[in-house]
Amino acid sequence: MEAELPGRSRSPEPPDGDDRPDRKGAGVADVRRYGQPPGLKDRRNEEHWAGRIYMRDLSPYFSWIALRLGFSPNQLTYLMMACGVLAGVVVSLPASGTGALWTALGGAALIQVYLLLDCVDGEVARYLRRTSVAGVFLDRIGHYLSEVALLIGLGFAAQGGWESGGWVELGLVAALGAALIKAETDNVVVARAKSGLAADPAGGDRALRPRSTGIALARQAASMLRFHRIIGAVELSLLIVAAAVVDTVFGTETPAATRVLMAAVAAVAVVQTLLHLVSILASRRLK
Numbered sequence: 001m002e003a004e005l006p007g008r009s010r011s012p013e014p015p016d017g018d019d020r021p022d023r024k025g026a027g028v029a030d031v032r033r034y035g036q037p038p039g040l041k042d043r044r045n046e047e048h049w050a051g052r053i054y055m056r057d058l059s060p061y062f063s064w065i066a067l068r069l070g071f072s073p074n075q076l077t078y079l080m081m082a083c084g085v086l087a088g089v090v091v092s093l094p095a096s097g098t099g100a101l102w103t104a105l106g107g108a109a110l111i112q113v114y115l116l117l118d119c120v121d122g123e124v125a126r127y128l129r130r131t132s133v134a135g136v137f138l139d140r141i142g143h144y145l146s147e148v149a150l151l152i153g154l155g156f157a158a159q160g161g162w163e164s165g166g167w168v169e170l171g172l173v174a175a176l177g178a179a180l181i182k183a184e185t186d187n188v189v190v191a192r193a194k195s196g197l198a199a200d201p202a203g204g205d206r207a208l209r210p211r212s213t214g215i216a217l218a219r220q221a222a223s224m225l226r227f228h229r230i231i232g233a234v235e236l237s238l239l240i241v242a243a244a245v246v247d248t249v250f251g252t253e254t255p256a257a258t259r260v261l262m263a264a265v266a267a268v269a270v271v272q273t274l275l276h277l278v279s280i281l282a283s284r285r286l287k
Contacts, residue, residue: 023067031060035123050115050234059119066124073125077138080117084146084233087111088153091240094161097248100255104244111237114146144182147233151175154240158255158262167259170266177269178231181276188285201285228272230265
């Protein structure tokens with residue numbers, strides 16, 4: 001997602017041949033044309049699988065509504081952040097049995113809205129020609145906050161209430177791991193910029209591959225298994241629902257399935273943090 005620079009009051013002059021309607025006159029087809037650049041769904045490293053499968057088909061309708069209502073890209077990004085954080089709060093609510101299932105479903109629904117807004121803010125920004133570095137920054141912060149909030153919420157759900165305990169601590173460990181993984185990725189760009197290098201290393205995908213054959217094979221195997229995805233907000237929210245269903249069906253006194261999920265997520269977060277760091281150091285991204 002990209003949004004406008006703070007304080008920016010109007011869009012730049014449109015280039016020759018750009019006859020897009022103003023925001024009040026835009027249609028859904030116009031949003032698709034100007035808000036979704038060609039090949040958007042093919043950007044597998046940038047576009048989430050849910051976006052490719054269904055959300056990018058739905059988002060132009062909501063982008064059209066946002067344009068008509070006068071929302072700015074930044075306002076939509078703040079709403080995205082709020083939905084992501086609120087999802088973690090809802091998941092953490094003290095509940096048991098069917099109540100825990102409803103909190104899990106509520107969290108998953110909010111994450112879907114979060115994903116929708118993550119698409120909509122970028123489409124509105126591109127339509128209005130208000131893309132900026134500030135928008136990218138806000139978008140990244142939104143992803144940090146949402147994933148961290150959901151993982152902490154899972155820790156409280158596994159604990160069984162708003163009280164301290166080992167499961168809450170595991171949630172905090174997983175949240176720290178998720179934040180560090182994103183920080184490792186972002187700091188590649190920071191390190192290159194501070195060294196006077198371009199943000200993207202020369203060589204494209206080849207630069208991402210570790211120079212060591214063994215590490216490269218391990219990275220490929222980890223990528224194929226896709227364990228890292230279970231700490232992503234969308235995937236994790238669905239797994240939380242699945243765990244809540246199991247706990248509800250079996251009616252255990254403690255949320256056993258939710259605790260198994262919490263333990264697995266924390267383990268993946270720790271291992272992935274280390275593997276991701278090694279993968280970056282062993283690649284050509286810092287050269």
